[in-house]
Amino acid sequence: MTTTTTAPTSPASPTSPSAPAAAPPYRLTPRRVLRSEWHKLWTLRSTWITLLSSSLMILGIGLTMGITYEAGGDDADMDVVVIVLIGMQLSQIAVAVLGILCTAGEYANGMVRASMTAVPRRLPVLWAKAAAYTAATFLTTLGTVFATFLGAQVFLGDTEQAASLGDPGILRALVGSAAAMALLGLTALALGALLRSVPGAIGAFIGGVLLLPEVVSALPFDAVSDALRYFPTKVLQPIGSAQPVEDAVSPGVGLLALTLWALALLGLASLRLKRRDV
DSSP: OOOOOOOOOOTTOTTOTTOOOOOOOOOOOHHHHHHHHHHHHHTSHHHHHHHHHHHHHHHHHHHHHHHHOOTTSTTTTSOHHHHHTTTHHHHHHHHHHHHHHHHHHHHHHSHHHHHHHHSTTOHHHHHHHHHHHHHHHHHHHHHHHHHHHHHHHHHHTTSTTOOOTTSTTHHHHHHHHHHHHHHHHHHHHHHHHHHOOHHHHHHHIIIIIIIHHHHHTTSOOHHHHHHHTTSHHHHHHHHTOSSOOTTSOOHHHHHHHHHHHHHHHHHHHHHHHHHSOO
């Protein structure tokens, strides 16, 4: 008589019905890259410092303008949104510096190597940075401009500058101001990615974006004057005004111009990132 002995099936055997399923391979998706850059943005102290500084400048100066405004003065014919949000002219620098730190700052501290190692295709990193930064800047600025306008109206209610969100052009000017600030900062972010130097990008932004149009405007040529109407700093006034601005582009054209400036610089930065080593 012979006895047949069957060897027990190992729990770890691939043929065992109780073997655990293999873990799915890690997939690098645009959503995960975006979530990573969003988390990275908000864990940096520079993000909180610059956005808080920008908001405090807009809110503080706006409330001061409302408190110190005198009815019947020289500012009676000025646009109320321009008066209330005059602090945005200073906060542009803080927002631009944050955009530059998001890109050029990683080249300065070497973190860009880890980012590009995790995402070998490279370009999704830049696009995710741009999307996360633009969303954060827009939402923060949007809340600030609404709070500033409503707060200033507490003191302007008995003057000729009294206005409400339902008045013509007010809501469009407030939302447009926040969008313009985000697009201007996105331009700075693209400069940082293109130049890969924090001092160089800050100098290029201040000199090329903020000061150059004022210098070039002194040239006595009509073609120069027409071209300057589409420069980033020149389109901010019609975008942030509730009333039409003479000799300026429309708010919609101004936002389109800002978008094209930002996209053009992002395109150049993407081209360099694709063709050059980190």
